[in-house]
Amino acid sequence: xxxxxxxxxxxxRQVKVRSALVGRAIRDVTIxxxxxxxxxxxxxxxxxxxxxxxxxxxxQADEYMTSAPPGPTARQILEEDRxxxxxx
Amino acid sequence: MTPLVVDASxxxxxxxxxxxxxxRSRAFLEAIANRGLQVALPAHAHVEVACALARRMRxxxxxxxxxxxxxxxxxxxxxxxxxALLEQAGLRGTNALLRAGDAIYAAxxxxxxxxxxxxxxxxxxxxxxxxxEMWLSENQ
Numbered sequence: 001x002x003x004x005x006x007x008x009x010x011x012x013r014q015v016k017v018r019s020a021l022v023g024r025a026i027r028d029v030t031i032x033x034x035x036x037x038x039x040x041x042x043x044x045x046x047x048x049x050x051x052x053x054x055x056x057x058x059x060q061a062d063e064y065m066t067s068a069p070p071g072p073t074a075r076q077i078l079e080e081d082r083x084x085x086x087x088x
Numbered sequence: 089m090t091p092l093v094v095d096a097s098x099x100x101x102x103x104x105x106x107x108x109x110x111x112r113s114r115a116f117l118e119a120i121a122n123r124g125l126q127v128a129l130p131a132h133a134h135v136e137v138a139c140a141l142a143r144r145m146r147x148x149x150x151x152x153x154x155x156x157x158x159x160x161x162x163x164x165x166x167x168x169x170x171x172a173l174l175e176q177a178g179l180r181g182t183n184a185l186l187r188a189g190d191a192i193y194a195a196x197x198x199x200x201x202x203x204x205x206x207x208x209x210x211x212x213x214x215x216x217x218x219x220x221e222m223w224l225s226e227n228q
Contacts, residue, residue: 017168021131021159050121050163057157058114061103061141064150073107074100074144075207078136082187082208 091126091165093197095206096136098220103141103154109207109220116205116220119227127164128200130173130192134159134166167196184214193217 007015019026072080094117102113120127134155142151159166167173173195180198181191190208194215197204204217211217218226 014168014170017131018166021134021166050124050161051118053161053163054117054121057154057161058102060157061154062105064141064145064147064154065103065105067147068104068106068145071144073110074104074140075097075107075109077143078097078100078140079208081136081140082189 089123089125091128091200091202092120092223093128093130093193093200093202093204094120095193095204095208095211095217096133096140097207098205099133099137099158100140100144101207103137104144112221112224113207116224119224121163125163127161128196128202129158129164129166130196131166131169132189132192136189167199173199180215186210186214190215 015026015029019029098113098116101107101109102117104110107113137158138151138155140151141154142148145151158164169192173192176195176198177188177191180186180194181188184191184194186194187210190211193204193206193211194217197215197217203223204211204215205220205223206212206217207219208217212219212222
């Protein structure tokens with residue numbers, strides 16, 4: 001079913017930015033929010049705790065890093081990106 | 089509890105176990121996760137994380153994946169770079185002589201009335217930020 005809804009411009013703009021950032025279609029986000037509001041379907045975010053998420057994220061990073069070539073660390077690369085020319 | 093703005097330097101140091109600051113970054117992230125603290129990130133942070141990790145690993149997909157997963161963390165709220173935030177960043181950046189990207193972190197920290205955590209010494213000295221180990225020692 002198609003529905004036409006009047007949404008405040010600024011709110012929609014923020015939803016559009018956030019959806020693009022996380023790589024999701026606005027339609028999918030909208031359906032998920034409706035399901036949550038009705039108490040049906042899957043919650044918008046994973047229910048696992050922040051601790052579980054962190055351990056999973058670090059494990060994934062460790063796995064990727066096993067095939068990283070030798071060289072400066074990611075923080076050093078970021079620091080170089082942020083290099084300032086003037087004295088601190 | 090007020091949220092913490094956690095700079096990209098902490099995330100990439102944690103992700104890269106070869107970094108001398110990795111262990112302290114992980115300890116900090118674990119501590120705030122255990123306490124259930126909310127984390128605020130400006131939208132550009134995930135680009136910094138993705139690019140730094142991709143360059144480190146020489147793997148664009150891996151960098152994008154880790155950064156995308158960051159955005160899905162249960163306790164992380166991402167803030168769009170809206171006009172008000174950018175205006176505040178311009179004000180704070182010029183007053184404290186910050187780099188543009190750093191000014192956005194400082195502006196978001198003010199918006200959420202939180203604390204800014206970074207390994208970047210310029211942010212520590214000019215934007216009243218703390219390193220992860222400073223935060224840990226103050227919040228043991």
